[in-house]
Amino acid sequence: MSLERFMSEAISPWMKREGPDSDIVLSSRIRLARNLENHVFPMVANEQQAEEVNQQIRQHYADESYGSVGRLTYFDVDQLKPIEKRVLVEKHLISPNLAEDPKKSGVLMSEDESISIMINEEDHIRIQCLFPGFQLSEALTLASGIDDWFEEKVNYAFDEKHGYLTSCPTNVGTGMRASVMMHLPALVMTQKMHRIVPAINQLGLVVRGIYGEGSEAQGNVFQVSNQMTLGKSEQDIVEDLRGVVLQLIEEERSARKNLFETSKIQLEDRVHRSLGILSNSRIIQSKEATKCLSDVRLGIDLKIIEGISRKILNELMILTQPGFLQQYAGKPLSPDERDIRRATLIRERMKLEKNNE
Amino acid sequence: MYCQECQQRPATLHFTKIINGEKNEFHICEQCAKEKGDFIPGSNSFSIHNLLSGLLNFEQPLSDPGTAARSKQVTQCSQCGMTYPEFAKIGRFGCMNCYKTFASKLDPIFKRIHGGNTDHSGKIPKRLGNDLLERKKINQLREKLQQLIAQEEFEEAAEVRDRIRSMQQRLEGRD
Ligand SMILES: [Zn+2]
Ligand SMILES: [Zn+2]
Numbered sequence: 001m002s003l004e005r006f007m008s009e010a011i012s013p014w015m016k017r018e019g020p021d022s023d024i025v026l027s028s029r030i031r032l033a034r035n036l037e038n039h040v041f042p043m044v045a046n047e048q049q050a051e052e053v054n055q056q057i058r059q060h061y062a063d064e065s066y067g068s069v070g071r072l073t074y075f076d077v078d079q080l081k082p083i084e085k086r087v088l089v090e091k092h093l094i095s096p097n098l099a100e101d102p103k104k105s106g107v108l109m110s111e112d113e114s115i116s117i118m119i120n121e122e123d124h125i126r127i128q129c130l131f132p133g134f135q136l137s138e139a140l141t142l143a144s145g146i147d148d149w150f151e152e153k154v155n156y157a158f159d160e161k162h163g164y165l166t167s168c169p170t171n172v173g174t175g176m177r178a179s180v181m182m183h184l185p186a187l188v189m190t191q192k193m194h195r196i197v198p199a200i201n202q203l204g205l206v207v208r209g210i211y212g213e214g215s216e217a218q219g220n221v222f223q224v225s226n227q228m229t230l231g232k233s234e235q236d237i238v239e240d241l242r243g244v245v246l247q248l249i250e251e252e253r254s255a256r257k258n259l260f261e262t263s264k265i266q267l268e269d270r271v272h273r274s275l276g277i278l279s280n281s282r283i284i285q286s287k288e289a290t291k292c293l294s295d296v297r298l299g300i301d302l303k304i305i306e307g308i309s310r311k312i313l314n315e316l317m318i319l320t321q322p323g324f325l326q327q328y329a330g331k332p333l334s335p336d337e338r339d340i341r342r343a344t345l346i347r348e349r350m351k352l353e354k355n356n357e
Numbered sequence: 358m359y360c361q362e363c364q365q366r367p368a369t370l371h372f373t374k375i376i377n378g379e380k381n382e383f384h385i386c387e388q389c390a391k392e393k394g395d396f397i398p399g400s401n402s403f404s405i406h407n408l409l410s411g412l413l414n415f416e417q418p419l420s421d422p423g424t425a426a427r428s429k430q431v432t433q434c435s436q437c438g439m440t441y442p443e444f445a446k447i448g449r450f451g452c453m454n455c456y457k458t459f460a461s462k463l464d465p466i467f468k469r470i471h472g473g474n475t476d477h478s479g480k481i482p483k484r485l486g487n488d489l490l491e492r493k494k495i496n497q498l499r500e501k502l503q504q505l506i507a508q509e510e511f512e513e514a515a516e517v518r519d520r521i522r523s524m525q526q527r528l529e530g531r532d
Contacts, residue, residue, distance in 0.1 A: 035453065040452040151483060161475075162477055163479055163480075165456055167449045170470055227472075231472065231474020232478065232479065233480070
């Protein structure tokens with residue numbers, strides 16, 4: 001398969017659109033955790049109990065249309081091949097949890113993949129809406145609408161005092177996790193991230209690096225999300241998060257400007273070296289790839305590099321994950337083989353960009 | 358100032374009580390207060406609930422002695438079989454009934470996780486509808502009432518009480 005066709009099938013349609021503030025915000029996500037009344041939660045459910053829940057949801061919503069979203073297609077996670085599950089995880093459409101232990105679990109997906117609804121994950125229902133760029137309120141509106149639509153046909157586990165009753169006490173109340181993925185290379189380079197993260201934590205929000213274990217963010221991509229789900233309304237949570245994200249955007253932009261003014265040549269050197277590595281290497285590990293992609297992306301945003309699409313970071317961060325590499329190769333790959341394939345895929349992708357120019 | 362009940366010991370407790378919409382001041386000694394029982398804030402026999410029902414003649418169920426006894430015996434959820442030690446270990450509820458089963462232990466946990474909050478103030482399922490909203494408002498007013506009484510703002514408390522009453526009547530009329 002040509003890379004062009006592979007990509008057009010691999011990248012979720014919602015990702016191809018450009019959202020507001022997309023120089024810094026890669027995507028916005030709202031997730032709502034819901035459970036059905038009088039059914040034990042998935043973790044303690046036996047096969048039959050889990051199947052009852054799955055069936056009830058499937059019967060109402062599989063192949064049904066919701067507004068402008070269109071039809072929701074159901075996939076039985078148990079029936080998917082390991083590589084298919086892996087790809088869904090890498091596209092953030094299902095959780096690693098669901099892929100590893102798919103006991104009577106499934107996922108309902110919209111055609112553009114901006115909506116995925118997991119069935120029998122930690123909770124019976126997890127509604128997820130993904131938007132490009134900074135569109136948290138839009139994501140909340142859509143998720144809440146789908147939530148209303150679900151509620152028309154199923155009874156939720158809800159309690160006046162505690163709100164939506166979830167399996168984990170950290171989700172009870174709104175059941176909502178709002179998160180924003182941000183590319184913050186200048187704040188990392190200027191060592192400001194170390195000071196910002198604790199301040200954000202004090203506001204009841206969490207910042208974590210994505211894909212990377214521990215504190216180090218791969219590719220300078222961070223996820224900022226709410227921690228509290230009880231005591232505040234959905235709108236207030238989103239508003240608080242919005243405030244912090246806007247501040248981060250401003251800080252990142254001013255750090256970029258500053259870097260560009262004070263260390264232009266060093267920055268240009270770094271960006272072009274990374275571009276060189278991506279365009280020429282024959283073996284590349286995931287960590288180096290994401291670092292170079294971050295540099296190149298910064299270079300594009302600062303107009304140090306022209307003629308390469310800004311979406312390249314988002315795309316390649318997904319495409320160079322093990323699942324996609326193996327899907328592209330059409331066979332299982334050892335880690336060493338993956339590093340070679342990764343380098344090849346990135347080179348081809350860079351070439352494609354040049355040809356399109 | 359001497360105690361207005363016994364006229365013998367110095368009055369150590371001073372408070373206001375509303376009787377038939379009129380504000381009355383009371384000054385009594387500790388002993389009379391203990392004997393009278395329904396007078397003193399802070400003494401054993403006198404919880405904030407007594408204040409509510411005693412001073413404002415407002416119906417508020419006292420903490421049910423049965424609940425405390427039951428929760429000692431039954432720490433296992435009757436629907437899913439989860440026990441409290443299990444819950445504490447895995448940090449997950451087994452079903453919605455667990456929330457009721459472990460209710461007495463949950464607030465400190467939620468407070469720690471959710472920045473001091475224990476109560477939901479977000480979205481309410483539409484189908485549960487307006488009654489729920491109304492009941493939620495009543496609960497909020499009840500809390501306010503307790504605060505007002507604690508602050509000895511009895512006039513305002515009486516107003517809040519009346520509002521709660523009329524809201525409750527409306528709600529019952531609808532059922
Ligand atoms: Zn006396
Ligand atoms: Zn239970």
